[in-house]
Amino acid sequence: MDLAEDRLLSRAAHELSLKADQLIHDVERRLRHEVPELWDEPDLARMAAENTTERIGGVLFALEHGIEPSRIAPPAIDVERARRLAQLGKPVSAMLRAFRLAQGLVLDRMLEELSLLTNDAELIGAATRRLVALGTEYVDHTSERSVEAFQDERDRRLRWRLSVVNEAGMSVGTTLDIGRTTQELADLAVERFADVATVDLLDSAFTASGDPVTGSSVVRRVAQRPDPEPEQSHGEESGEENLPEAAIAPQQLHSYPEQSPPALALATGRPSRHHRVVPPVSGSPPAHPDDNGFDGATRIHSTMVVPLRARGATLGVAQFSRNRNPDPYDDEDLFLAQEIAARAAVAVDNARRYTHARAAALALQRSLLPQHTPAQSAVDVACRYLPAGSDVGVGGDWYDVIPLSGARVALVVGDVVGHGVPAAATMGRLRTAVRTLADIDLPPDELLTHLDDVVERLSVEASTDPEAQSSGDIGATCLYAVYDPVTGCCAMARAGHVLPALVTPGGAVETLDLPAGPPLGLGGLPFEAAEFDLPEGSLLALYTDGLIEAPGHDVDTGLARLRSVLARHTPSLDSTCDAVLEALLPVGRPEDDVALLLARTRTLGAHQVVTWDLEADPASVAGARARVTEHLGVWGLEDLVFTAELVVSELVTNAIRYGRPPVRLRLIHDRTLMCEVSDGSSTTPHLRRARFFEEGGRGLLLVAQLAERWGTRHQREGKTVWAELTEKSADVPLPDFPAL
Incomplete structure (x- = not known):
C-alpha cells in the first residue's frame, strides 16, 4: 500500500512539476493578496519570489523522487528573509502564514492531479493523508529554522538598541552647552541609525525668561549632520536631494508649514514616522528588476520626527532620515529615537536653564563690578x-x-x-x-x-x-x-x-x-x-x-x-x-x-603738598588764613582763596576750640584742593542745627555748603577733618545765616 501511495504521489508531483511556472505564479498572486507585508519592500519582495520558486521546486522534486522532508534542504533565502523581517520590524508570523498558504495551494493542486491519475478513492485518501503528513513535516521543519534565525536577529537588534541607548547616555549631554549637546545628538544618530539628522529648537526657548512659548512656530536650526554643502544642496549628484530642510543654515530661524509632521510634533508633542518611495536617480540603470516594479536604483526615504520634551514642555523637534539606507524606519526604531531624544531633551533643558542662570549671574556680577x-x-x-x-x-x-x-x-x-x-x-x-x-x-x-x-x-x-x-x-x-x-x-x-x-x-x-x-x-x-x-x-x-x-x-x-x-x-x-x-x-x-x-x-611731591604746625591759640587762625592765601597764589588758585580761607578758618577754629594739640594744617593740590586739619582729640565733629540766637554751631554747616566733600578720619592718635574744594566751590553762595 505504501509503495502504491508513493508511486501515485511521485506521478502526481511529476505531472504538477510540468506546470510549475503556473503554480508558482498562482502562489505568488495569492501571497501578494493575503500577505502584502512580504511584498511592500523591494528586498522582501525579491526574497519572497525566490523563496516561492525554490520551495515549490524543491517540494515537487522531493515528492517525485521519494525524498523524506527532513532530508529536503530548505532554501537558503529562508534564513535571510527571516533576518530581514526582524531588521524591518515585521512579525515572523507573516512568513509562517505564507508557508501555510503556499502549502495549502500546493496541496490542492496535488489533489487535482491525484484525481486525474486514479479513480481509487481509498488510494487517493491514503495518498492525501501521506501528502498532508509530508507537507506538515516539511513546513514545521523549515519554520523552526526560520523562527530561530528571526529570534537571533531580534536579540541582536535588541542588544544593539540597548548599546545605542547606553552610548547616548554617555555621549549626549557631556557639557552644559546647548549647541554641543544637540550636535552630539545629531552625530550619534548619523553614526548609528540615520543618514541625516537635524535638530531645531523653539526660538522662544532662547528668550530672557528661558521658558518656551506654547504654540510658537519659529524654530532655530541648532544642529545638523551632515552639513549641507551649498553647491550640492539641491543637485542630484550629491545624493542628498531629499534631505529634510537641507537648505537651512545653522542658527537660521525658520517655520514649518502648518500640518507638516514637524509642526504637528511641536503642537502635539507626539512622534511620527513617514516614508515614501523616491524615484531612481536619473541615468541609474535598474538592478534586479522584478514583478513588483521596484529596482535596485529605487530608494526608500524614511523619516522619524521626534519632539524634544523635558519637564512637560516641548523644546524643539529632531528629524532622523534615511536617504542612502533603503530600510524604512519601524516602530522599534521610533521607540529608540524617542528614548534617545528624551535623554537629549533633558540635557538640552539643563543646558538651557544653566545658560539663562549663568547669563543672569554674569549680568549681576558685571553690574556689581566697577564699570x-x-x-x-x-x-x-x-x-x-x-x-x-x-x-x-x-x-x-x-x-x-x-x-x-x-x-x-x-x-x-x-x-x-x-x-x-x-x-x-x-x-x-x-x-x-x-x-x-x-x-x-x-x-x-x-x-x-x-x-x-x-x-x-x-x-x-x-x-x-x-x-x-x-x-x-x-x-x-x-x-x-x-x-x-x-x-x-x-x-x-x-x-x-x-x-x-x-x-x-x-x-x-x-x-x-x-x-x-x-x-x-x-x-x-x-x-x-x-x-x-x-x-x-x-x-x-x-x-x-x-x-x-x-x-x-x-x-x-x-x-x-x-x-x-x-x-x-x-x-x-x-x-x-x-x-x-x-x-x-x-x-x-x-x-x-x-x-x-x-x-x-605715583607720589605727590613737595610742590603739591604743604604742611604747617599751628599753635593751639585762636590767634593762629589769622596766620593760617594768610599762609593759605599765599600758597594758593603760588599754585595759581586765586579763585579759591576766599572759599579756602573760610573753610580753613572754621576747621582750625574747631580744632583749637574743641580738640587737643598738636594742631596741623595740610593743603594738597591734586585734582581738587584738599584742606586737612588734624588734632590730638578723637572726638568726631557733627553737623547740627544752631538755634536762632546761638553765636556758634554754624561752622561745619558752612564747610558742608562750600566744600565738594568733607569728612573725618581717625588715626591711631587723634583725627583729621578734611574738605575738598573744586572750581565750583568758588561760585557757591554763602549761607544766609540770621543776623544776631
Missing part, C-alpha cells in the same frame, strides 16, 4: 575679571578701586565661596559693605573686622531662611590695601586671601609677607595690618586664587609664572594684564573665577 575705575592720582590701574567656565558657573570674585580722603586710594580684591547667582549677590553685598566702611576711613585691619561681622550676619540670615538654596555657610576672602601717595606708605591686611606681588622700580619681584588673617565668616579672630614703603613706580599685583590655581600646575608653579611675567612687565598695564592671563590660564574660560588688579604707584 570704570574712578579718577584719582595715587595709582595707575588696570583690571580684569574672567568668569569661570560653563561647568562651574559665575562666582563671587570682585575687585574695587576706592578714592579716599587725602588723595589716598583703597585697593580691594575679594572672593566669595561658591558659584552662581547666590555667590554673585553675596559679592555685591560685601562690595557695598567695603565701600561703606572705606568711606569712614577705617584702617585695613579694622575694616576687615567689621566685614567679618557682616559675613557672619549674612550666614545667620541664610541659615534661617527656609527658601534659601544654600546651607547658610557663607565664606569669603579679601585683601584690603590703602596707599597714600603723599607718604608712599601702603597699609594692607588680608582675610584668608592669597598674598599680593610687588615689582619694584628696579624690576625685582617679591611676594609681600602679610600676616595671615582668617577667612571672613569665622568670627572672633583678629586681623593684623602691615605697612610697606612703596617707591614711586612700584607695581602692585592683587588677584584671586583662580589665577594661580589653574589646571596643569600647582600654586607654587602659578606664583613662579606670575613673578616671571611681572618681571617682564611693560609700561602698559593693560598689556601686562593680558600677558599674565595668557601665561597662567588655559585657552578658553578658566575653571574658576579670576580677578586681577594691577596698580602702579
Whole structure:
C-alpha cells in the first residue's frame, strides 16, 4: 500500500512539476493578496519570489523522487528573509502564514492531479493523508529554522538598541552647552541609525525668561549632520536631494508649514514616522528588476520626527532620515529615537536653564563690578575679571578701586565661596559693605573686622531662611590695601586671601609677607595690618586664587609664572594684564573665577603738598588764613582763596576750640584742593542745627555748603577733618545765616 501511495504521489508531483511556472505564479498572486507585508519592500519582495520558486521546486522534486522532508534542504533565502523581517520590524508570523498558504495551494493542486491519475478513492485518501503528513513535516521543519534565525536577529537588534541607548547616555549631554549637546545628538544618530539628522529648537526657548512659548512656530536650526554643502544642496549628484530642510543654515530661524509632521510634533508633542518611495536617480540603470516594479536604483526615504520634551514642555523637534539606507524606519526604531531624544531633551533643558542662570549671574556680577575705575592720582590701574567656565558657573570674585580722603586710594580684591547667582549677590553685598566702611576711613585691619561681622550676619540670615538654596555657610576672602601717595606708605591686611606681588622700580619681584588673617565668616579672630614703603613706580599685583590655581600646575608653579611675567612687565598695564592671563590660564574660560588688579604707584611731591604746625591759640587762625592765601597764589588758585580761607578758618577754629594739640594744617593740590586739619582729640565733629540766637554751631554747616566733600578720619592718635574744594566751590553762595 505504501509503495502504491508513493508511486501515485511521485506521478502526481511529476505531472504538477510540468506546470510549475503556473503554480508558482498562482502562489505568488495569492501571497501578494493575503500577505502584502512580504511584498511592500523591494528586498522582501525579491526574497519572497525566490523563496516561492525554490520551495515549490524543491517540494515537487522531493515528492517525485521519494525524498523524506527532513532530508529536503530548505532554501537558503529562508534564513535571510527571516533576518530581514526582524531588521524591518515585521512579525515572523507573516512568513509562517505564507508557508501555510503556499502549502495549502500546493496541496490542492496535488489533489487535482491525484484525481486525474486514479479513480481509487481509498488510494487517493491514503495518498492525501501521506501528502498532508509530508507537507506538515516539511513546513514545521523549515519554520523552526526560520523562527530561530528571526529570534537571533531580534536579540541582536535588541542588544544593539540597548548599546545605542547606553552610548547616548554617555555621549549626549557631556557639557552644559546647548549647541554641543544637540550636535552630539545629531552625530550619534548619523553614526548609528540615520543618514541625516537635524535638530531645531523653539526660538522662544532662547528668550530672557528661558521658558518656551506654547504654540510658537519659529524654530532655530541648532544642529545638523551632515552639513549641507551649498553647491550640492539641491543637485542630484550629491545624493542628498531629499534631505529634510537641507537648505537651512545653522542658527537660521525658520517655520514649518502648518500640518507638516514637524509642526504637528511641536503642537502635539507626539512622534511620527513617514516614508515614501523616491524615484531612481536619473541615468541609474535598474538592478534586479522584478514583478513588483521596484529596482535596485529605487530608494526608500524614511523619516522619524521626534519632539524634544523635558519637564512637560516641548523644546524643539529632531528629524532622523534615511536617504542612502533603503530600510524604512519601524516602530522599534521610533521607540529608540524617542528614548534617545528624551535623554537629549533633558540635557538640552539643563543646558538651557544653566545658560539663562549663568547669563543672569554674569549680568549681576558685571553690574556689581566697577564699570570704570574712578579718577584719582595715587595709582595707575588696570583690571580684569574672567568668569569661570560653563561647568562651574559665575562666582563671587570682585575687585574695587576706592578714592579716599587725602588723595589716598583703597585697593580691594575679594572672593566669595561658591558659584552662581547666590555667590554673585553675596559679592555685591560685601562690595557695598567695603565701600561703606572705606568711606569712614577705617584702617585695613579694622575694616576687615567689621566685614567679618557682616559675613557672619549674612550666614545667620541664610541659615534661617527656609527658601534659601544654600546651607547658610557663607565664606569669603579679601585683601584690603590703602596707599597714600603723599607718604608712599601702603597699609594692607588680608582675610584668608592669597598674598599680593610687588615689582619694584628696579624690576625685582617679591611676594609681600602679610600676616595671615582668617577667612571672613569665622568670627572672633583678629586681623593684623602691615605697612610697606612703596617707591614711586612700584607695581602692585592683587588677584584671586583662580589665577594661580589653574589646571596643569600647582600654586607654587602659578606664583613662579606670575613673578616671571611681572618681571617682564611693560609700561602698559593693560598689556601686562593680558600677558599674565595668557601665561597662567588655559585657552578658553578658566575653571574658576579670576580677578586681577594691577596698580602702579605715583607720589605727590613737595610742590603739591604743604604742611604747617599751628599753635593751639585762636590767634593762629589769622596766620593760617594768610599762609593759605599765599600758597594758593603760588599754585595759581586765586579763585579759591576766599572759599579756602573760610573753610580753613572754621576747621582750625574747631580744632583749637574743641580738640587737643598738636594742631596741623595740610593743603594738597591734586585734582581738587584738599584742606586737612588734624588734632590730638578723637572726638568726631557733627553737623547740627544752631538755634536762632546761638553765636556758634554754624561752622561745619558752612564747610558742608562750600566744600565738594568733607569728612573725618581717625588715626591711631587723634583725627583729621578734611574738605575738598573744586572750581565750583568758588561760585557757591554763602549761607544766609540770621543776623544776631
